Amino acid sequence: MERSDAIIIGSGINALVAGALLSRGGWKVLICERNNLPGGAIATSTTATLPGFTHELLSSWHPLFVGGPAYAELKRDLESHGLVYANTTMPTGVVCSDGSAVLSTDMAATSAEFERLGDGQAWNEMLGEFTKKIDLAFGLLGADLWRPNALKLLRAARKRFGNRGLVATGAELLEPAAPWLDRTFSSPVSKSLLAPWALHNGLGPDDASSGFITKVISAAVAFGGMPVPIGGGVKLVEALSAIITTNGGQIITGADVKKINVTNGKATGVELVDGRKFEAKKAVLASTTPQALYGGLLKDQELPSTTVKAAESFRYGRAAIQIHLALSEKPIWKDDARLADVAIVHVLDGMNSLSESVNASNRGYLPKRPTIVVGQPTTMDASRAPEGQSILWIQLQENPRTILGDLAGQIDPGDGSWNQERLNAYADRVLAQLGEQITNLASATLAKVVLGPQQIEAMNINLVGGDPYSGDCRIDQYAIWRPLSGASGHRTPIKALWQIGASTHPGPGLGGGSGYLVAKRLLSKRFF
Numbered sequence: 001m002e003r004s005d006a007i008i009i010g011s012g013i014n015a016l017v018a019g020a021l022l023s024r025g026g027w028k029v030l031i032c033e034r035n036n037l038p039g040g041a042i043a044t045s046t047t048a049t050l051p052g053f054t055h056e057l058l059s060s061w062h063p064l065f066v067g068g069p070a071y072a073e074l075k076r077d078l079e080s081h082g083l084v085y086a087n088t089t090m091p092t093g094v095v096c097s098d099g100s101a102v103l104s105t106d107m108a109a110t111s112a113e114f115e116r117l118g119d120g121q122a123w124n125e126m127l128g129e130f131t132k133k134i135d136l137a138f139g140l141l142g143a144d145l146w147r148p149n150a151l152k153l154l155r156a157a158r159k160r161f162g163n164r165g166l167v168a169t170g171a172e173l174l175e176p177a178a179p180w181l182d183r184t185f186s187s188p189v190s191k192s193l194l195a196p197w198a199l200h201n202g203l204g205p206d207d208a209s210s211g212f213i214t215k216v217i218s219a220a221v222a223f224g225g226m227p228v229p230i231g232g233g234v235k236l237v238e239a240l241s242a243i244i245t246t247n248g249g250q251i252i253t254g255a256d257v258k259k260i261n262v263t264n265g266k267a268t269g270v271e272l273v274d275g276r277k278f279e280a281k282k283a284v285l286a287s288t289t290p291q292a293l294y295g296g297l298l299k300d301q302e303l304p305s306t307t308v309k310a311a312e313s314f315r316y317g318r319a320a321i322q323i324h325l326a327l328s329e330k331p332i333w334k335d336d337a338r339l340a341d342v343a344i345v346h347v348l349d350g351m352n353s354l355s356e357s358v359n360a361s362n363r364g365y366l367p368k369r370p371t372i373v374v375g376q377p378t379t380m381d382a383s384r385a386p387e388g389q390s391i392l393w394i395q396l397q398e399n400p401r402t403i404l405g406d407l408a409g410q411i412d413p414g415d416g417s418w419n420q421e422r423l424n425a426y427a428d429r430v431l432a433q434l435g436e437q438i439t440n441l442a443s444a445t446l447a448k449v450v451l452g453p454q455q456i457e458a459m460n461i462n463l464v465g466g467d468p469y470s471g472d473c474r475i476d477q478y479a480i481w482r483p484l485s486g487a488s489g490h491r492t493p494i495k496a497l498w499q500i501g502a503s504t505h506p507g508p509g510l511g512g513g514s515g516y517l518v519a520k521r522l523l524s525k526r527f528f
């Protein structure tokens, strides 16, 4: 086979974004994907439950992609290959022990909702203050922290806040969500509306920087809604793949890379498990975890011992569980009919149950009253269910990777593994709790699929132990410390070898940020 300019290992969002940008920039790209389909954690299925129902088995919501730089740059091409986004004015809501609430993209409606909760002024002040810094906040989360642009960002922040203000902003960046919410809002419903969003960046409300993340996501959702591709994430995968192939690139599936070939300290190609070899002229990009890269693909290479040790100690976060339901009708929310039109509803007791559940699962315990993330994709994309029917995308994030016990004292942890019996018992308990809020949940359920940590890892080798974010996102493994405390961003100790993907900055999610940053760097003339 002809040599490629770049070989990309894996075909998740970051790999596809990098592949699309490089291909458009004239590079000949080869993507090697070990699974039978490209997309990684984008896994749309039309066969999981019943005919006529389309489920996102893993990731589902695209605000990070639509709000990110890759979409801005590729939008026209993606649309020409059939990608269409649907959006909503009601991106999120909550039901907790103290009531319910809905956050809208209509500023006046959200302001009125917080007013009803007694927190109108607090919300408006928070949003107003945060909006003044939003460019810096998104800049920090999107910038290549090892490039001169990061210094530019720092200088801009210093100019705006002064030296003392900059130090104070650092403290604000590190504040956990719980004390910030307690200080800012009076209603437990307001707090419960915002606090669970930290989970979607792998954090709990007591973790450092979860306050900042909660503000970022609240603002992003309030301004940008909750877009999803019509027909499912597969449409984004198809459109990105089409950009690559129409520009001369290739995506091969069933192509499990076993080794990165290195000559004179420079990555020169890859070797597959089945013996096939491919050469790369300019770069190899690995969308893998640090352990898979340094302990697997490069295991025969001489590497700095600090890098190897740092990779070995890279930690994974809590596991995810996904429950997919095909429903014969729309869900009927007991206390607040508006919730039927909301994209993502969090169901939880309140801030204390959230904190307890995160902590319990970090320590190996099944929580008593977990936070239930109830996604309703059919509120935006009617094509995902037959007329009049609907689906639910239910996510649980507060699950231990290995079970040591059950705070409710009901499920025997056995050998600690998520076997089918324990998974089903836990999923049934959660669905019973959800049934307290959705009155027709049991009667309307036509079919159900439960994916536990084992199934999730089996679908994508980067989701170690079912960790949906390919690595713990607490601050010591985030920003300049992601993927490794001692690494210089996406660079590796091997020349022409770059690491991308959720294990690297700017972390998990469908933004495609690391693929974007590395591709831009490779395409720029001054990247060395």
Ligand SMILES: Cc1cc2nc3c(=O)[nH]c(=O)nc-3n(C[C@H](O)[C@H](O)[C@H](O)COP(=O)(O)OP(=O)(O)OC[C@H]3O[C@@H](n4cnc5c(N)ncnc54)[C@H](O)[C@@H]3O)c2cc1C
Binding pocket: 009, 010, 011, 012, 013, 014, 015, 032, 033, 034, 035, 038, 039, 040, 041, 042, 057, 058, 059, 060, 061, 062, 063, 064, 065, 255, 256, 257, 258, 287, 288, 292, 320, 322, 456, 459, 460, 461, 462, 463, 467, 468, 469, 470, 500, 501, 502, 503, 507, 508, 509, 510, 511
């Ligand atoms: C259950 C779940 C729900 C989520 N929901 C959302 C959501 O709604 N919105 C959102 O923004 N984010 C969500 N996320 C997070 C987001 O989906 C991921 O962070 C993101 O998709 C990861 O992309 P990636 O580029 O790191 O690659 P991945 O999607 O992790 O894909 C990596 C690919 O590389 C392949 N690969 C690995 N090693 C090799 C090898 N040696 N040879 C060949 N191929 C290899 C794998 O098979 C895989 O296909 C969710 C994640 C999960 C798991």
